[in-house]
Amino acid sequence: MSLGTWVLVGAVAAGVVLSVLKATLDGRFRGTHVVRKADTEQVDSMDRVSAADIGDELGERATLLQFSSAFCAPCRATRRTLAEVEGMVDGVRHVEIDAEKHLDLVRRLDILRTPTTLVLDRTGAIVKRASGAPRKSDVIAALATAIEHAPR
Secondary structure, three states: OOHHHHHHHHHHHHHHHHHHHHHHHOOOOEEOOOOOOOOOOOOOHHHEOOHHHHOOOOOOOEEEEEEEOOOOHHHHHHHHHHHHHHHHOOOEEEEEEEHHHOHHHHHHOOOOOOOEEEEEEOOOEEEEEEEOOOOHHHHHHHHHHHHHHOOO
């Protein structure tokens, strides 16, 4: 086989591996820190979002904070999913933020792509985050974690 054929085979293999990896990780929630009780340890200010930061009120039990951009197709699907979950679970609020208009918050929270969804407990502490369009079942499971571990 010629060198060109080997390069082509290597490029195709790398593309397949990267596609499988993206499909596996895209939209999956991951924890951002160990969930702590407010009375035992202080949560770092980088791990907390206030109502003033987002320009809207936080939910009574939890908040789904979505970072979007204008021409992002997965952002529309994420908006629909999070709005459905907001309607299903009492005390949960969905807030969508335009990443381009809130660059200071994007930098502080290390938002690298849109859509990114942060699950906040009732105090604004970040419990989970997902890059990409999350599945409804994953959102509900992440909300359960946020509601269960929120300080009283």
